[in-house]
Amino acid sequence: MTDTQPTTPQPRGPVDHGVRNQIVEAATEHFSLYGYEKTTVSDLAKAIGFSKAYVYKFFDSKQAIGEVICCNCLNQMRQAVDEAVAGADSASERLRRLFGTLAEAGSRLFFQDRKLYAIAVVACEEQWASARAYDAHMQQLILQIVREGRESGEFERKTPLDETAHAIYLVMKPYLDPLQLQHNLDFVEVAPAQLSSLILRSLAP
Incomplete structure (x- = not known):
């Protein structure tokens, strides 16, 4: 009926959808368990075995993941x-x-x-x-x-x-x-x- 759609934020960094999806999946699980405010980028990086710096190659902030x-x-x-x-x-x-x-x-x-x-x-x-x-x-x-x-x-x-x-x-x-x-x-x-x-x-x- 209408073409207006919520838009996913533009990705940054390497074109590696597998890693990006891993980060989003880990974040979804952590946010679901501990809440958005209590989860840090460091928590997410640790959960998927990456450094925080590597996560920042794909998302510039926790909000971008959120x-x-x-x-x-x-x-x-x-x-x-x-x-x-x-x-x-x-x-x-x-x-x-x-x-x-x-x-x-x-x-x-x-x-x-x-x-x-x-x-x-x-x-x-x-x-x-x-x-x-x-x-x-x-x-x-x-x-x-x-x-x-x-x-x-x-x-x-x-x-x-x-x-x-x-x-x-x-x-x-x-x-x-x-x-x-x-x-x-x-x-x-x-x-x-x-x-x-x-x-x-x-x-x-």
Whole structure:
């Protein structure tokens, strides 16, 4: 539906994807076990048997490694949303699935791997490129759904398109943004259905 995608940070150093993947895999395991903040580049180098200097040939900082892992996590959420939305036969159903799948995918990551979820939170707090791209993709997806709903006659056309899409984005943000989702988990089972129904009533022509 939309071409916007979270972008993986550009690699540096030798073109050796095997080593780069080893570093990312080791970092994913360490971050999952000990957390992003408590893991150092030295820890990662030791885990894979490389010197810290060699790791720096591929990544210029711990954040650069975290960016790749964060991008992988957010890509999983984005793909789940895109697949759910693509299978709907109306703009109204796409909007419902967008909201529901976002909340489901985010809460699943939160409960299954809290420390990796914490990386996504840091990325949103510090506005990493992976988090910005993920957010932009979701905004574009909302805009596209609203546009299609207007074209099909499902949604009203009086309110400016950008204003409508942005308002929906703001309503969804507590369940779209990992930083905010962690504070809204008590309502994650009921909020997506209730809020999407409210949005759809407001969009009726």
